Amino acid sequence: MNSSKLYNAVFAAGISFILACLMIGVKLDTDSTVLAVKGATAEQWAWIIGGIAVVFLSQLFSTQVDALFRAIPKPDIQALLPQQQKFATLKPWLIAAIIVVMMIWPFMVSRGSVDLATLTLIYIMLGLGLNIVVGLAGLLDLGFVAFYAVGAYTYALLSQYFGMSFWACLPISAGLAATFGFLLGFPVLRLRGDYLAIVTLGFGEIIRILLNNWTSLTGGPNGISGIAKPTLFGLEFNRRAKEEGAMTFHEYFDMDYSSSYKVIFLYLIAVLLVICVIYLINRLMRMPIGRAWEALREDEIACRSLGLNRTAIKLSAFTLGASTAGFAGCFFAARQGFISPESFIFIESAIILAIVVLGGMGSQMGIIFAAIIMTILPELAREFSEYRMLLFGLLMVVMMRWRPQGLVPMKRPNLELKQQ
């Protein structure tokens, strides 16, 4: 251990002390209309000192810590999957089995877990949509939630003003979201990547501000409530049919009324939508357009010199991503029965982005995996809910530093020359 290590450690500890002591150690508090400063409790100071000690020791023994980290075997998720050859024959059966399990599963578990699964499926849908834009085409979209909001509000408004059904609104929502994506994308997609990020972020804010202030149409911050639930060929899932003469689901099938039918039905719709989205994206990825997305992400100049129209390609990715978000939004509005601009804030975009990044940009398996983690983990750790966003941010930084390719990196067929 040399002196520069000690110097580094003391320096890092000093910096951590400066960072911690004013923000955690001192708290602003309004003390009978006068702003006062309060010191932290002894427990908080203990935490601060503990944290500084950790920083100090980890810097002091950084070589040993690094060695320790390197000693931990990296989880090789690819190795856990069956071999490529075997997998190809097994794949259709595996997929069929997963679908069957997903269909049967909700009938055996509690209502709460089915509801949570539905939410997870919404995030999977959103993650897959953003994956087209960020993962495949390499365009950083920070206002993805705007398209989600467009989809949700389209259904809510059409259902409220024109009494249109969920099934009719589903394509309209997706179409309108895609139109918004097209209109926004058309001018800005010529821009460089980081400009695009900020413009989409601004667009997300604009949509939220408009929803918040256009009170006569959207109800402003109060949102829209009483949005109709989806029906099964006109059969409602309520205790009594809304319209005279119409039948409800349980009357038609002569069953006792149970509120869990509605939850399970919503879950099944979500499963159906997710399967459709996965299928479509999988096909698209194998089409020339999908190849072009990835090629453009890898090298824009090479693509242009090969005669690919970059605006059209980027626009198609952007529009398709937006329409997926529109789908998810429409379903979200139907599931909640109530929407307000509160559900469409920037943090929501960041969560979806975190799902894509965590799962591995471009990898569909990874995104499904990450969406499940991101929605179930907060439910399991409810007592830490206030730390949720903090850990989110930290996770994004840590992932970028140690595993930028994500948990399940995208795999594509490739040949490698083995070095002797």
Next chain:
Amino acid sequence: MSEFSLYLLQQLINGLTIGSTYALIAIGYTMVYGIIGMINFAHGEIYMIGSYVTFIVIAGLLGMGMVSLPIILIIALVVAMFIASTYGWTIERVAYRPLRGSNRLIPLISAIGMSIFLQNFVVLSQGSRDVALPPQITGGWNFGDPSVFEVSLSYMQVLIFIITFISMTLLTLFISRSRMGRACRACSEDLGMTNLLGIDTNKIIALTFIVGAALAAIAGLLLGLYYGVVNPFVGFIAGLKAFTAAVLGGIGSIPGAVLGGLILGVTEAMTSAFFPSEYKDVVSFGLLVLILLFRPSGLLGKPEVEKV
């Protein structure tokens, strides 16, 4: 003068006040972008932390019974700049430096993560509610006929102008005259070449983060005192505005950031003069889109040539 033109004059003054603080934050974006070509997304949070530190110091000193306002303000300014710079330096060291040289999206995502982290760090440590500080600097000058329309220029606004002007001058002198400033300019010209010529580019990059954070802290102090309220979420929108200002003026150019900030501030003030003030954000982002469409390099920026 007529009532209308006096009203416009008042909005112009308000706009320039806000605009000059946007300019201070925008410089941080523009300097970092000019050198390493990344958007420091967490810069807005530094401004917010600067505001919080200012409030803590002022409330603490007032609580200890100190009465001399100038001394309190100077101490608050120095402490806020110091703490914010420490944050800026640490962010660069922890979240950006290890990622340098990788794909463009990766540091940007890391920066977004850092921004979310810092925001929630302040939410957890200071609470998410508004913290209000009673106005410290009151009074001002009034012009015009009180029966028609009175234009007011408060001492606070004058202070904002003066401090912004002094910091800009010092920054310009630093960049154009000092050795470190010359190294900064060299880095933004060609990072690799500068490194070859024996300049520690890591040090210079860290320095840009420190200078940017210090300027953001000055903006934090000024806007904190001007509005009298701060909450953990102010950094997000202010950062976005400042970035708009930086792009407006041409990202990478320091005079451009100042010009962009002033234009943005005035545009916002004029918008809120005629429309409900909620729409001023819509107008400023609309302005950003228009600028990027018709002049992607900004007002004073150099057009960027993509090299293979």
